[in-house]
Amino acid sequence: MQVLQDVFGLEGERLWAAASGLAGGVSRYQTICGALLGATVGFGLQEGRAGGTTKEVADRVRPRVRGLVEGFRERFGEIECGKLIPFDLDGPGGQEAFKASDAKDRLCHQYVRFVVETVAREKWR
Numbered sequence: 001m002q003v004l005q006d007v008f009g010l011e012g013e014r015l016w017a018a019a020s021g022l023a024g025g026v027s028r029y030q031t032i033c034g035a036l037l038g039a040t041v042g043f044g045l046q047e048g049r050a051g052g053t054t055k056e057v058a059d060r061v062r063p064r065v066r067g068l069v070e071g072f073r074e075r076f077g078e079i080e081c082g083k084l085i086p087f088d089l090d091g092p093g094g095q096e097a098f099k100a101s102d103a104k105d106r107l108c109h110q111y112v113r114f115v116v117e118t119v120a121r122e123k124w125r
Helices: 002-008 013-026 034-049 054-076 094-100 103-123
Strands: none
Touching (some): 013 034, 034 054, 094 103
């Protein structure tokens, strides 16, 4: 979130608190990758600043999110945390095994890096 916060120019601890449940594909349910969810929140916050109705903001956000998700899926083959990393984060011993492995550095960081780089390129078009 820190990098996305920097890219989108957002401030405050409240953003961190609001996004705290996104890790592990939504509180370790291993659904959509938290990096994608974080970017989605960032897009909404950024576009919301431009004003307009909720529908107008959603209409501006939707193609940005879809482009990011499609690019992520094309690059990694999946968008679900549970299919991107080989651990059951909510199962017995899963979180401990994940922490003991190099998966966070080897896998998760590349997903976050891809999202951040894609968002940064998209922002500066």
